[in-house]
Amino acid sequence: MAYEFDWSSIPGALPFLLEGLGVSLKITVTALVVGMVWGTVLAVMRLSPIAPLRWFAAGYVNLFRAVPLVMVLLWFFLVIPQLLTQWLGLSPATDVRLTSALIGFALFESAYYAEIVRAGIQSVPKGQMAAATALGLSRGQAMRLVILPQALRNMVPLLLTQAIVLFQDTSLVYVSALADFFGAAYKVGDRDGRLVEMLLFAGAVYFVLCFSLSRLVQRLQARSAAHAAAL
């Protein structure tokens, strides 16, 4: 007997689903912003002539890139709430799942962004640093004013692609029962016995969002390639 699709769960559940989408986007944007900032700092540390900075950055990046995201999230979900309630004296019933998810994602993504930014920095021709320092700019000034602007410009397609991956990865907060978009869809499907339809719907929404973003990235790449070829 063929499966009978029943999409009736969706309209009524839309507010709840939208709330979930809001959570997904909140996590994505936070992890993106913190990831970019902390990732850039890590990348610069990784390339620093000061050995302890190099070692710390390398250790951090290697650690977070060698363990599964789901494990990091669970670890933060299990540990952070305890720490937070202890330090801030919150009642044990406080829901700190979102906070632990935000922290976990931000720290995890930073490692990936650090590698992208590092590749970007190293893709800037070495003569640029020579020219900048020959003018008397310190290494730090040269990084900030000459190298990083070029590095980040070169890396925009990769940074955006990583953002798309990050958005999909937010579905992993499922393991802490935090209701992001995927979790919300699952809950509705579970409650109404219409899991297949809900998951298909959720998949379609992810697809539309991520595919549109990746097309935008492709257009950006084509435009900067044309720009470079015209020079």
Next chain:
Amino acid sequence: MIQIDKVSKHYGVFQVLTDCSTTVSQGEVVVVCGPSGSGKSTLIKCVNGLEPFQAGRILVDGISVGDPKTQLSKLRSRVGMVFQHFELFPHLSIIDNLSLAQVHVLSRSKDEAVAKGMALLDRVGLKAHAAKSPGQLSGGQQQRVAIARALCMDPIVMLFDEPTSALDPEMVGEVLDVMTELAQEGMTMMCVTHEMGFARRVADRVIFMDAGKVVEDRAKDAFFDHPESPRVQQFLARILNH
């Protein structure tokens, strides 16, 4: 102005410079020539500390380049350098290229820096291009901007590392003209170049390097007319033919 005393440098087991010594007095124009791999670019990069060296001493206006206590960025702000591949900052407009270091190193106000930049652009004949980005300029124009950028810092000496080697033959002249004018105005210059015509016209002294050593270091006329070393004689015979 520049004093190079028995400078040696190695990269691992590879000896790049051996016991190189020379001086450049104020207002002198010294050309450094020689085959590829002779160490001439490396030597000139040692003068402003872009390349470290293991032995010997370099003094620029009395300040020791190799001394760890020397504030290199301050020294470099007084030594202008022009690179073979121009190395303009592609993400900045031409005028921003010229004002960046003035503002952040010399602490000039933005207006002062822009005024100085425009004046120097005018001097190299490129005032109309101030708002463009480097990618929109030809090689010769970019190199003239690079020279202007270095001059914005009011350097006491200018170092040139093969400034015309990456240019189309037709554009070499416009860059050499700027350098010639600079020399005639009394700038102390040390140029690594293959342009022997330029050396003949403008240099006070010519240094020939081969395999990391200074082979000959003489006044211009003596160098071209009565070279002592057979290696230099061979070099001159080969290149002056075309």
